[in-house]
Amino acid sequence: MNQNFSERILKTPASFIREILKVTENDEIISFAGGLPNPISFPKEQLRESMERIITEHGDKVFQYSSTEGYLPLRQWIAKQYKKTYRNDIEPEDILITTGSQQALDLMGKVLINQGDVLGIEEPGYLGAIQAFTMYEPDFAPIPLLEDGLDIEYLDKILKEKKMKLLYTVPNFQNPTGLTYSKQKRKELCEILKEHQTYLIEDDPYGKLRFQGESYPYIGSFGLERSVLFGTISKTITPGMRLGWICTKNKELMRHLVTAKQASDLHSNIFTQYMVYDYLTNYDLEKHIQKIKSLYLEQSTAMQKAMKEYFPENVSYTKPKGGMFVWGSLPEGKSSLELFHKAIQRKVAFVPGNPFYVDDSKMVPAFRLNYTNMKPPMIRKGIQILGETMKEI
């Protein structure tokens, strides 16, 4: 054993995507590999005005140390939104501002996970969550993700076999698959979880980016005591300022989260909190989001059309009604890594499926495509090249 470092860090995978993104920084590459929101989603001029205004109106306060829980008016605004959307009883004290959703993951790991605790996660699942939770050395229990949400039968079996501490989900336009849990599946999941002591995280960065169909209630809204929601402004206002939140009505959990947050970074950037609150109260967020959704629908449509035209018939893919990603599946036995290496030579990039699996040494004949950062003609060209490459592996 290397005694110089902690066991937890030696277990944590360095991000494979990080390595891929270095390759794709080259401008000549048609990249479906990233996970960046389109810059159209940054309301630059309005944020500039908000900054001016908060310095003038609040002076020193926007530069000074602040409270761990976060800026109260912002927490009030968030609570009100939840109330409006879900007719629920969310109050400002149920909201903790975090340094992006990534910190929300870290805090949940900190306050809940002892070494060896069972942690349920979608398979395939969000790799940032795998990375964050690995630090707390859980026993991961991957639950297959079906077209309409988690495989409930499989989950039920695991829940009966083991005490599961925490279940992590992304129910809307999941990363990496783009899949969304059906309303029926949400109800069933809630009913099953009620019988156990398992905390449920619903991480929801993409819910607001639905460009077709109607939204469903969150799983915890069907009455779950250990329900935890994550929210963020990363996909609708700006990711670079790292602002997210945790919402839970579980008081004891919230108290521990605040202590963990204080130990982790004292509080989140207060200037950003004032700025975002000013933006939310002075401009029309829904209208802004509409603009993002129109673009993403156009890009998604171009990709779906091109995939239908150019992908071999034995390659399947998801048809998301929102969010930023599509998940493709190669025929059994084909290697997405081989496809990746061949495609890169032709200047097209994507993310092979492996890093979205807890056991990333597994051969995964699948891949993730992002469509939010390319113009439709380039999407078409990239998919055509990818389709041709598929026939050669």
Added chain:
Amino acid sequence: MNQNFSERILKTPASFIREILKVTENDEIISFAGGLPNPISFPKEQLRESMERIITEHGDKVFQYSSTEGYLPLRQWIAKQYKKTYRNDIEPEDILITTGSQQALDLMGKVLINQGDVLGIEEPGYLGAIQAFTMYEPDFAPIPLLEDGLDIEYLDKILKEKKMKLLYTVPNFQNPTGLTYSKQKRKELCEILKEHQTYLIEDDPYGKLRFQGESYPYIGSFGLERSVLFGTISKTITPGMRLGWICTKNKELMRHLVTAKQASDLHSNIFTQYMVYDYLTNYDLEKHIQKIKSLYLEQSTAMQKAMKEYFPENVSYTKPKGGMFVWGSLPEGKSSLELFHKAIQRKVAFVPGNPFYVDDSKMVPAFRLNYTNMKPPMIRKGIQILGETMKEI
């Protein structure tokens, strides 16, 4: 055992200071309890100009996701400063931008500490460090802090008895004591640590705030392989935006820190990083710091003068030449908690010594005073009341 939460969070103390600060929010209180920099240290107008400029010059980049290591020009600037000050071989790749120094503490705990690892810390020590490290369940080894730095004999004994993983220090104007390690002590400490596998953290938020005398080289600069420096803009530009850094030439440690940082919050606020870099290159930081130091010298002088006049002779206190704090010691057997409760009734607040000790149930006849947030006449009045109260316990 409460199986709902992690063992680490159940061990972590909620901050006592946090509770005190709630009491002192009342405007009628003369408070020496806080640890806030004076708002004079926020260059508001210049930061406003910098914000305008970075949006104009860099556009979308200041709002988009960014790299975990931090904004390269800022890391270059920091490396250059270290080179200038210490004639050392610090390079940009030796700098990791963090979400304040508090995150630097969390990351060091994450990558180094296994449960039960021995962690040396000054006694009394910085309570934010005690809180952050407690999360990783170390076996704390408190080392007495003397007038000129750590008790080297005591440390040497501990180092020979146990394998110490990490030693945490604040060598300049320490929080809570205001004490500074002598040059001789720094050399001795470095020599002793060279014989062991112990990582040394030098946390330096106050080093730039020296208003009398000359600065000393950092301990690791005498040639220590496992040397780690923390820096921050919290006391010289703004604490509310949470920007700090870790500096180490230990490549393996840096690689693990980057992975831990990515798992913790992906990256620090990139807008803030651009803004601070713009500020540093377009304005005169040294001139700005001179203004802060002039004020703090005036406030410190007022407090020292008043303590000499009003404190009983059996009460001793430190005489810092920089930073933000003074540490006072009551005669053995006296209770600083009793003093606190009596003083609060007379509308004067400070922090009793307990929370600066790893074992905070210990009776500590000592206290911390902050002088950076009161005008000299109020400092004088508060110290007079405190002196009178001391005679009654």
